[in-house]
Amino acid sequence: MSDLGPEADGTAGAADHPTRSAAPARTPGTWGLRADLLRHGAGHSSDKVGYVELFFDLVFVFAVTQLSHSLIAHPDVETLLHTLILGAAVWYLWIDTTWVTNWLDPDRLPVRTMLIVLMALGLVMSSAIPEAFDSKALLFAVPYVTIQVGRSVFAALALNRSWSENGAGFLRITAWVSVSGILWITGALVDDGLRLTLWGAAVLIDYAGPRAMFAVPFFGRTDPRTWTVRADHMAERVSLFVIISLGESIIITGTAFAELEVTAVTLLSFGAAFASTVLMWLLYFDRSERRATEFFARADSTTGMVAQTAYTYVPLLLVLGIVLTAVADELVLLAPTGGAGGAEHAGGVAAGALDHAGTVAGSAATHGSDPWTAGLVCGAAAVYLLGNLLFRRSTGGRWSLPHLVGIVAVAALFAAHPWAAPLTLNWVSNAVLLAVIVGDVVVSRREPAQERA
DSSP: OOOOOOSSOGGGHHHHSTTSOOOOOOOOOSSSOSSOOBOOSOSHHHHSOOHHHHHHHHHHHHHHHHHHHHHHHSOSHHHHHHHHHHHHHHHHHHHHHHHHHHHBOTTSHHHHHHHHHHHHHHHHHHHTGGGTTTTTHHHHHHHHHHHHHHHHHHHHHHHTTTOHHHHHHHHHHHHHHHHHHHHHHHHHHSOHHHHHHHHHHHHHHHHHHHHTTTOBTTTBOOOGGGGOOOHHHHHHHHHHHHHHHHHHHHHHHHHHHHTSOOOHHHHHHHHHHHHHHHHHHIIIIIIIIHHHHHHHHTOGGGHHHHHHIIIIITHHHHHHHHHHHHHHHHHHHHOTTSSOGGGGGOOGGGHHHHHHHHHHGGGSOTTOOOHHHHHHHHHHHHHHHHHHHHHHHHTTOOOOHHHHHHHHHHHHHGGGTTTSOHHHHHHHHHHHHHHHHHHHHHHHHHHHHHHHO
16 A cells, blocks of 8 residues: 555664564655654554544544445445445545554644544545435545545655655555546546446556556556555554444444334344344454454564555455445344334335335245345355455465355355245354354364474
């Protein structure tokens, strides 16, 4: 991602981070802000997440809410594509900002001001998500592009005097986000069909940039050795976004349950939704996150490339898996047996899902599931397991057999939807997640014994 170098200047880098290989020496630049806005020092005190960063995250609580509620209100393939594109854009915007604050000190007034300005723009952008592919396309695209270009220019100015390589790197990033920005703005001005194509292309350009080392004609590529990052800060920031997404899942479940008549079936549906959230938390935080953070901190001069794969690309799958699970859980709450059931009391954002449940259930068997709900239940679990599998592998772990078997199992579960009610599918999917956790514990306990033997 962004050109983030080690904490100290040229020769002091190895001293501040004794476990890491020294990055290329910094070359002072002749332009940029004169104020020193960089993080300084080493250890927890300098790597901690600032309160203004947590404040900034509140906008993305709203953004995740908008994404999930849009798909609940309009349960169809077209809205799913819209959600995937907008979700990828929201994640890229957030993780780009995380890379910048991994290097710049959020307690310094200019950096704090930048975050608050980005927060205001992000709030406007997030408000437009439900109608981004309709009447509020420009209201989404203009703030998004302004954030991406403006933040990159600010980072270049803030870094160049201390480290010209990083300043030049952010100029390359500015060029990439400007090109994708043209597609975002143009897409907002054309009709809906072409908008989907242009915005899809813009997302691909945004995500291709880091892998291409932000290569720019006549300006070269960024040296990945300058991407040494503060591992503890980066890992904590990404973990906090996963928590934000899980929190949205809880909000959706609680809100939907509060509007339903309490029966044995709705209690079972509520239990299935809550269990899925707990199991997702266990899969990431109990089975992967701590070990990954320790590996990340020991990654020496390769921290930037680890951060690019494990903390920039892969978490998008985790977030999408959680968002899709939240949508699936609400649909199951509204129609646990495949019909509208007790969902007639649901209102607000759930109204679209209720209408959908009533129409598709008419063609399904009394105790079967419609393909849409079944696909969300099974697909969300598969996406989340895949995200965990790739996260573990990209942070030094082996390919996990329990995760691979779990992905195949939940994918195969979809075939049972003509006969299995949504509530049944939800509980079986949860059972698969639990089996993956148990299997992973068993495998992890056997490996040390095999190494000793």
